[in-house]
Amino acid sequence: MKVAVLGGTGRVGSSFIKYATEQDVQIRALVRDKEKALRLFPQAEILEGNALNREDLSELIKGCDVVFSALNTDKTTTLSTAMPKIIKEMEEAGVDRILTIGTAGILNSRYEQGKYRYETKESKRTKSFAAEEHLKAFISLKNSQLQWTIVCPTHLPDGKRIGKVRSEREYLPKDGKKIGVADTAFFAYRELIESRFLHSRVGISY
Known part of the structure; x- marks a missing residue:
């Protein structure tokens, strides 16, 4: 399997690449800072470029089986602008599987029907702003023909793996x-391999 990665130098993206390469998954990552990427994941194929550039996206995706995106918002519209371009490329x-990292804010509200969590208490x-970018x-x-999954974590502290992760389709696990x-x-990474939540947002928490 060969995975095209966007947002690989971020916290989740670099950890994802670590787990994937440990299992001999091939990684091709599009990054803005090649030197940083080489320090974080020298075992990956690294392309320096921009997620908003069609040619860069085309070069990234060509020959890959799956796309993984951990693009974040950084107080910009990069995420919402890039996603339609990624889908088109x-x-x-002919690549139809994409896994992205979202935010718990775009999951369904458990207590206010018809609303997203970020719209409620x-x-x-x-x-x-960040939730609105992820929503776009x-x-x-959702409007594409791709086999998509959005992993939606809540508060994201650093630290080693703890395990015992709870997950729920379209909602954040209770409490x-x-x-x-x-x-x-x-x-x-597991979802990339197992594809348990196709065409879904999946909320995760301890």
Whole structure:
């Protein structure tokens, strides 16, 4: 299996690459900072470029079997702008499986029907920009013909894997408060292999 990775130098992205390469999964990562990427995952094939550039995306996806995106928002519209471009390049390359990292804010509210968590008191965040960006990416994927999954963690502290991760399709597990970066990345790797949550958002927490 060969995986095209976006957002690989971030916390979840770099951990995902670590788990994947340990299992001899081939990784091709598109990054803005090649030197940083070489320090984090020298075993991967690294392309320096921009997720908003069609040519860079085409080169990244060509010859890969799956796309993994851990692109975050960084107070920009990069995520929502890039996702339609990623989808288009995947369709042109004949790659139909994509796994992305989202946020628990775009999961369904458990207590207010018809709302997303970020629109309710279930979310502890006071600002909604990041959730709105992830929501736009979700809608783009939902409207595509791809085999997509969005892994939606809640509060993401650093630290080693703990295990005992709970998951629920379209909702955050009840009373879920946090999920570590390492466990989020490992859950995403497992989902890449097992494809248990196709065409779904999946909430994860301890």
